[in-house]
Amino acid sequence: MTLLELSGLVVGYGGTAVCPPLSLTVAPGDAVAVIGTNGTGKSTLLRTVLGLQDPLSGTVRAFGRAVDERERAFRTRVAGVLDDDAFFPGVTVREHLVLTARGHGVADAGAVTDRVLDHMGIAGQAGAMPHTLSSGQRRRFLLASALVRPRDLLVLDEPEQRLDTAMRGRLADTLRAEADAGTAVLFATHDDRLLAATGARALHLSDDGAVLLDPDEAPGVLAGFR
Numbered sequence: 001m002t003l004l005e006l007s008g009l010v011v012g013y014g015g016t017a018v019c020p021p022l023s024l025t026v027a028p029g030d031a032v033a034v035i036g037t038n039g040t041g042k043s044t045l046l047r048t049v050l051g052l053q054d055p056l057s058g059t060v061r062a063f064g065r066a067v068d069e070r071e072r073a074f075r076t077r078v079a080g081v082l083d084d085d086a087f088f089p090g091v092t093v094r095e096h097l098v099l100t101a102r103g104h105g106v107a108d109a110g111a112v113t114d115r116v117l118d119h120m121g122i123a124g125q126a127g128a129m130p131h132t133l134s135s136g137q138r139r140r141f142l143l144a145s146a147l148v149r150p151r152d153l154l155v156l157d158e159p160e161q162r163l164d165t166a167m168r169g170r171l172a173d174t175l176r177a178e179a180d181a182g183t184a185v186l187f188a189t190h191d192d193r194l195l196a197a198t199g200a201r202a203l204h205l206s207d208d209g210a211v212l213l214d215p216d217e218a219p220g221v222l223a224g225f226r
C-alpha cells in the first residue's frame with residue numbers, strides 16, 4: 001500500500017526549482033531520510049509534502065489524494081515539525097500539548113501529554129512558558145507536539161537539531177518505534193548516526209539528481225559531507 005507518492009515532483013520558489021525532479025513512494029511503516037548538503041532543497045521538499053507550498057510541477061499525493069493542508073482529513077493524519085515555532089501567549093508547555101491532543105480528538109489528552117513530556121525529558125518544564133525554554137528543550141517540546149496526536153505520516157525537518165547526544169539516541173529509538181507501529185516517517189537530517197540508527201532509506205538530493213540510497217550505504221554518504 002502506498003501512503004505517500006511523489007511523482008515527477010519539482011519544488012522551488014517563484015518558478016525556480018531548488019532541487020532535481022524526484023519520484024518516491026512511501027508505504028506505512030517506511031522510514032525515509034532526505035539528505036543533501038545545505039541548500040539542496042530538503043526543507044522546501046518537506047514543506048511541499050506538507051501542503052504548505054505548491055509544487056512547481058509534478059504531484060504529491062497522500063492517502064490517495066493530492067495534498068491540501070486545508071483539508072481536515074489530511075491534517076488529522078499528518079504530523080509535521082519544521083524549523084519554526086510559534087506559541088500562544090500565556091499558555092504553558094503542557095497546555096499547548098493538551099490543546100494539540102484534544103484538537104485532534106485524543107480522549108485522554110492529559111495522560112498522553114504527561115507520557116510524552118516524560119518520554120521527551122521535559123516533564124520538569126510542563127508548567128513553563130515555551131519562550132523560557134532552552135533551544136534544545138524547545139526542540140523537544142516541538143517534537144512532543146507531533147507525538148501527542150494521532151499520525152499516519154510523520155514529517156520532521158532536521159529533528160536532531162540542538163538535541164544533546166542522549167536525546168538524539170532517544171529520537172532514533174522513537175523514529176524506529178514509529179515506523180514499527182506503521183507510521184510512515186519522512187525526515188531531513190544531517191546526522192549520519194541518526195540515519196544509521198533508524199535504518200531509514202535515504203533520498204540523496206544533489207546537483208546530479210535525486211537518488212534513493214540503500215540503508216547500508218546512506219550513512220557513509222551522509223558522513224562524507226563533513
Ligand SMILES: Nc1ncnc2c1ncn2[C@@H]1O[C@H](COP(=O)(O)OP(=O)(O)OP(=O)(O)O)[C@@H](O)[C@H]1O
Nearest residue numbers: 013014018036037038039040041042043044045188
Ligand atoms: N522563501 C524562500 N524564497 C526563495 N528561496 C528560498 C526560500 N527558502 C529557501 N530558499 C532557497 O531554496 C534553496 C533550498 O533551501 P532549503 O531550505 O530547502 O534547503 P535545505 O536543503 O533544507 O538546506 P539546509 O541543509 O541548510 O537546511 C536555497 O537556495 C534557499 O536559499
